[in-house]
Amino acid sequence: MYFDTVNITLHVRPGDLDINGHVNNARVLEYFEAGRWSWLSKHGLSKQKSSISVVSSIRVVYLREINYQELLCRTQLHLPESVEVGTWEDELTYKAEIRQILLDKKEESTLATADVSIVFIDRNSRELRSLQEFIHSQKAT
Amino acid sequence: MYFDTVNITLHVRPGDLDINGHVNNARVLEYFEAGRWSWLSKHGLSKQKSSISVVSSIRVVYLREINYQELLCRTQLHLPESVEVGTWEDELTYKAEIRQILLDKKEESTLATADVSIVFIDRNSRELRSLQEFIHSQKAT
Amino acid sequence: MYFDTVNITLHVRPGDLDINGHVNNARVLEYFEAGRWSWLSKHGLSKQKSSISVVSSIRVVYLREINYQELLCRTQLHLPESVEVGTWEDELTYKAEIRQILLDKKEESTLATADVSIVFIDRNSRELRSLQEFIHSQKAT
């Protein structure tokens, strides 16, 4: 089981800008959300299966004002250590941590970062599922 | 069969404002959409049934710049004449016209207007349905 | 004086999708707005000068449901005939019509169209300006 870092290019839209001509802080979360969807899609994890991933918390740090420009969003999964060292089968994981970075595409300087906690739930019953169950449900036809 | 004019109060959000401090023209469509949902809800027409309403075209006229303020959205159905004069049962209607007005809540001056064409489709097959079928589907349990 | 058709690529964001998994009708206006900014920018017309362009009306026709996909937005100016035939100096123009088309990038099928009327105003006095005065103000340093 291996998860890649996924990079996507994003464009600021005029409607993302606030009174000061910089991107509104709520809109920055839309960029990170697009990054997570690409990450899921690149790993064959769809939004339409029986188990779904739901954001339980986000910490965003706004480092620089974001202008009308081209952006790069980098998304990476931080698995709990027990999973990374290969005890995958032994211990169920009920939460995943995703680390995201938003960069100026030209200068590659960091504009904002997000640490996102994800939980997995059953689409219908809304009950908690483990990461293992989530990945398994994705592979079912 | 009688349809009322429905008024709702709306609040501009900071994120609705553009560089010039006025409401972005795309966001104005969100106000009108909220008005149409209230209209549907007040008439017992839900978004969750087998037939759904879909916007096929909108003409918006922006009359005055909209500031950070309280708004009033007025929504009214324009039925085709044949339906209004009571031939409801005889002739199926495949399109409805909705007239909406956005007002400054305090001064009651008109800020924008929208003429919205709606069609009705089956949620699953995406096939066209008549207004009569749409209303009938809403009343089914 | 010659104005080109300008094409830009756009990406649907997850936050653009509604309950049915299609792009919300208000969000479609954000795509067209991005197209107009690119058009202005390609023709050296900035948003930061003394005269600015303001949208006075939009007619959008939604032809097909828009999924989570890559889009193409095509923007073209429709000048009044008097201007096109070269009487540019003689007759002042107080309104411009812009025609925009939103396409599926892969299939090149049309998803939506917009006819946008633009007026020109002085940034400070908010008084009406002609297209000629607008273009002149843009070239001033």
Added chain:
Amino acid sequence: MYFDTVNITLHVRPGDLDINGHVNNARVLEYFEAGRWSWLSKHGLSKQKSSISVVSSIRVVYLREINYQELLCRTQLHLPESVEVGTWEDELTYKAEIRQILLDKKEESTLATADVSIVFIDRNSRELRSLQEFIHSQKAT
């Protein structure tokens, strides 16, 4: 110097909802932003003066799925202890912490919380200002 907790009522808009019919996580930040603007306005602090407040980080915890409903947003300033105990004049404060809670208006159950860090900068030079300078600049005519 005393700062009140400020409550505002907010309405979910149809365009705030995602594929699952719940409010999109980026849109929740728009609610909190509206809460902060009300807080500033109730304390006579405007967005248009020489010193402005800028969000440097936000931690949002999403506790429950938010439906199409009426909401209450509660906003409160957490001053550093030194300021609270009255050493206001002695020690300059360069950061403020704001605690916000989003509630279901009917049930008063908590739906989400936000901890927001604010810094103060000069509108033109973009240099850091203290909270004391920010408040002083607001009172200048």
